[in-house]
Amino acid sequence: MRLATFRRHDDEPRVRRVGLVLGQGEHVRVHPFDVGFDLVELLAESPEWRDSQADVAAGGDGLTLDEVVLLPPVYPVAMRDFLTFEAHVDGMERGHGNPGPPDAWYDAPVFLFMAPHAVTGAYDDVPMPPDTERLDFELEVAAIVCRDVRDVTPEQAKAAIGGYCVMNDWSARDVQGKEMSLKLGPSKGKDFATTIGPWVVTADELDDARDEDGFLDLEMTVKVNGEQVGADRSGHMGWSFEQLVSHASRASWVKAGEVLASGTCSTGSLAESWGRTGSLTPPPLQVGDVVEMTIERLGTIRNAVAEPEDNVAPVAPARRRSRLEASA
Amino acid sequence: MRLATFRRHDDEPRVRRVGLVLGQGEHVRVHPFDVGFDLVELLAESPEWRDSQADVAAGGDGLTLDEVVLLPPVYPVAMRDFLTFEAHVDGMERGHGNPGPPDAWYDAPVFLFMAPHAVTGAYDDVPMPPDTERLDFELEVAAIVCRDVRDVTPEQAKAAIGGYCVMNDWSARDVQGKEMSLKLGPSKGKDFATTIGPWVVTADELDDARDEDGFLDLEMTVKVNGEQVGADRSGHMGWSFEQLVSHASRASWVKAGEVLASGTCSTGSLAESWGRTGSLTPPPLQVGDVVEMTIERLGTIRNAVAEPEDNVAPVAPARRRSRLEASA
CATH class of the missing domain: 3.90.850.10 (Fumarylacetoacetase-like, C-terminal domain)
Incomplete structure (x- = not known):
């Protein structure tokens, strides 16, 4: 099973949905799970339970890759x-x-x-x-x-x-x-x-x-x-x-x-x-x-x-210990 | 202001409470905030708002350090x-x-x-x-x-x-x-x-x-x-x-x-x-x-x-590439 994290182009930027990926090449479709499904929790479930939920998702309409933004599948805790x-x-x-x-x-x-x-x-x-x-x-x-x-x-x-x-x-x-x-x-x-x-x-x-x-x-x-x-x-x-x-x-x-x-x-x-x-x-x-x-x-x-970001702050060199010792 | 994360000895192990720390030495007391307060969120608030909430916490009974387990103040996201x-x-x-x-x-x-x-x-x-x-x-x-x-x-x-x-x-x-x-x-x-x-x-x-x-x-x-x-x-x-x-x-x-x-x-x-x-x-x-x-x-x-943990798994050495190449 392939599981994607995505949002639609018109979703709020912070939206993260999980979808079942079906098909190959230009026929790939992302079938959304219900709101609230978490990708890592789905991975921890048994294949049988995951399959039963995937059957539900697969019954709904799929989205083409042009219709979604693929997000990182997880935002890692480490x-x-x-x-x-x-x-x-x-x-x-x-x-x-x-x-x-x-x-x-x-x-x-x-x-x-x-x-x-x-x-x-x-x-x-x-x-x-x-x-x-x-x-x-x-x-x-x-x-x-x-x-x-x-x-x-x-x-x-x-x-x-x-x-x-x-x-x-x-x-x-x-x-x-x-x-x-x-x-x-x-x-x-x-x-x-x-x-x-x-x-x-x-x-x-x-x-x-x-x-x-x-x-x-x-x-x-x-x-x-x-x-x-x-x-x-x-x-x-x-x-x-x-x-x-x-x-x-x-x-x-x-x-x-x-x-x-x-x-x-x-x-x-x-x-x-x-x-x-x-x-x-x-x-x-x-x-x-x-x-x-x-x-x-x-x-x-x-x-x-x-293109690079244009607002990167400059880096300061170290305040040297020797300077502190000289002034002490 | 000093803010601690703690649980009482008889709390479930996963309980995490935030408390206001008052006093010095053996007079230190941890005054619990209401359940739901998050230490990092408290840090992000204005000092004035934090003070107003601390006043509420300080009004309740304090716990001695013997009555609590001090937890890491945060479980870092990185x-x-x-x-x-x-x-x-x-x-x-x-x-x-x-x-x-x-x-x-x-x-x-x-x-x-x-x-x-x-x-x-x-x-x-x-x-x-x-x-x-x-x-x-x-x-x-x-x-x-x-x-x-x-x-x-x-x-x-x-x-x-x-x-x-x-x-x-x-x-x-x-x-x-x-x-x-x-x-x-x-x-x-x-x-x-x-x-x-x-x-x-x-x-x-x-x-x-x-x-x-x-x-x-x-x-x-x-x-x-x-x-x-x-x-x-x-x-x-x-x-x-x-x-x-x-x-x-x-x-x-x-x-x-x-x-x-x-x-x-x-x-x-x-x-x-x-x-x-x-x-x-x-x-x-x-x-x-x-x-x-x-x-x-x-x-x-x-x-x-x-004492060390006694159930640490052994470490396997690398499977060498040369072995693979010899068998190819």
């Missing part, structure tokens, strides 16, 4: 981005002059907490962020958590994953690089936009897309201005999503409404090419560029880079 | 930890063999997003997290955001800061170090507990605690098992909280209910001593140790390190 694709790590490390992934990468699935309020919809424009000349994308699979869990095994974690969607973790590489030199990880380098969508495909729908170890194995591609620049398979992750949830839950809460992302797949970003080749080829994204990401069975998101 | 104390950065960098803060530190206030669901109350025990032999604390000031803002100047940011509290950003240094070697910043090294409390002191209450540049200037101290091990002043931050909110809001949302923390003050952690001296002195925290943090006018939090 967002984690992992680093699970060995070949991506290899490319990035070579860009730093290292021979490949450090040993620590293989030991446990590392992640960072991301800006949860930066999510944008499947077809939204993304304004060029400030202070960057190296705007990049990251092609990822994202899982939507539908139950609160703590200290769960991968087997137990399965019931906490409600579904999956496509994610573009937009990244300002020069801003990010400076931040990472201070060892806290990226923050402003990635807090301006994270596109998730176009909708959530429920986990039960994808049971036949798992490999022999139970890893979700879907083809992932990314195009810039219509030309394919990257492709990989989610089966190349070093850990399954169930293992990611289990690891995140060790002595800590993973809560319903969280989004956990795979990290960038191999060739799923420009920076990996920059790392491997030592040159800015393909070039960083510019205003007007269109990035299109497709994951088999999950759908396509497509976003144009728009 | 949590950011900055790195604003120059002398702390200096100590940590020396621990990495560097001569002092890198130039990039002075340019802009860097931060990371933290685990938002790990907050614990002012007097809660903190279980020893898994996989660590280097448990540490971090003494910080935290600001509670009460309005959604984006692209605001420091002057505009002032109205978005509802109040302040004490924060202990518990840290497993060995886990954190391994994670930071992978350049994403700490995650599991800090996701098991973040203590905030004991209550929120509203920003208007602290106008006379600002220095000539408008920086909040409060004495901060930390004791381990009753012995003082660190002390600093919040006026030694490199940026004011208004500057932190402004920076975070550049082309990005900072939302009501977020917590923004100062980062560790100088001598506000054991790791800084370890960095400066090259030895584990004072020693890492052990089960039974009690960490007590006091910030002038904000109050005291006090937490014991408890």
